[in-house]
Amino acid sequence: MEAKVIQGGNFSDHRGTISYVNDFSFKNIERFYIISNSDENPIRAWQGHKLDAKNFYCINGAFKIHFVKIDNWENPSKDLQVETIIMNTEESKIVHIPAGYANAIESLEAGSKLMSFSTLPLAAVAEDDVRYASDYWQINEE
Numbered sequence: 001m002e003a004k005v006i007q008g009g010n011f012s013d014h015r016g017t018i019s020y021v022n023d024f025s026f027k028n029i030e031r032f033y034i035i036s037n038s039d040e041n042p043i044r045a046w047q048g049h050k051l052d053a054k055n056f057y058c059i060n061g062a063f064k065i066h067f068v069k070i071d072n073w074e075n076p077s078k079d080l081q082v083e084t085i086i087m088n089t090e091e092s093k094i095v096h097i098p099a100g101y102a103n104a105i106e107s108l109e110a111g112s113k114l115m116s117f118s119t120l121p122l123a124a125v126a127e128d129d130v131r132y133a134s135d136y137w138q139i140n141e142e
Contacts, residue, residue, distance in 0.1 A: 001098040003067055005085060006055075008092035019092040024055070028119045034059070035114040037107040045104030046137065048073065048130035052120035054097040056105070061112025062088035065095045066104040066139050073130055076102075082137050102132060104139060 008021030037044055048070055056065055065087065068080040085095050088108075094117075097103050105114060120128055 001100075002069075003083065003085070003095070003097050003101065006094040006096055008094070010090075010092050021057070021092055021094050024094050026117070028053070029055070029117045030119055030121045032115060032117045035105060035116060037105065037112070039110050042107040043104055043134065043139070044106075045134045045139070046102045046132040047104075048076075048102035048132065049097075049099055049120070049128055050130065051099050051124070051128045052118050053099050054103060055117040056087070056095045056097070057093075057115045057117070058087045058089055058091075059113045059115050060089055061110070062086065062108040063112055063114050064106040064108060064139075065097070066106065066137075067097050067101045068137055069101055070130075076132070076136075078136065080137060082139060084140070102130070102137075104134075104137075106139070 006021055006024050011018045065085045066082050068082050070076050087093060087095055
């Protein structure tokens with residue numbers, strides 16, 4: 001499986017606005033959390049997940065979600081292609097990163113908040129989570 005965007009939308013009328021992603025299923029979601037990077041360290045990198053799929057939804061501000069498909073968990077190639085998806089509050093979409101990838105989350109604005117939905121129970125995270133140095137893969141500035 002590859003990373004993908006699950007597109008949603010917004011509906012506005014005199015009562016306000018509703019943002020939605022109707023094609024997203026919560027069937028395998030075990031938990032969620034909200035990420036707010038500090039202004040001093042706007043990039044949280046690199047976290048790999050052998051079993052856990054991540055689903056990101058921007059609830060405030062804007063982010064770049066960077067990700068790489070891991071070729072070898074103990075010694076991944078430094079030449080892996082980094083892919084990037086930009087998301088912000090105005091777009092209602094979920095970025096799905098399947099198991100087998102490492103990701104980096106970059107805040108583009110102060111006060112940005114990202115909701116993450118995970119498919120692995122908290123009790124199993126210790127065996128799944130693989131960390132790499134924040135400069136292990138080069139993030140392209142676009």
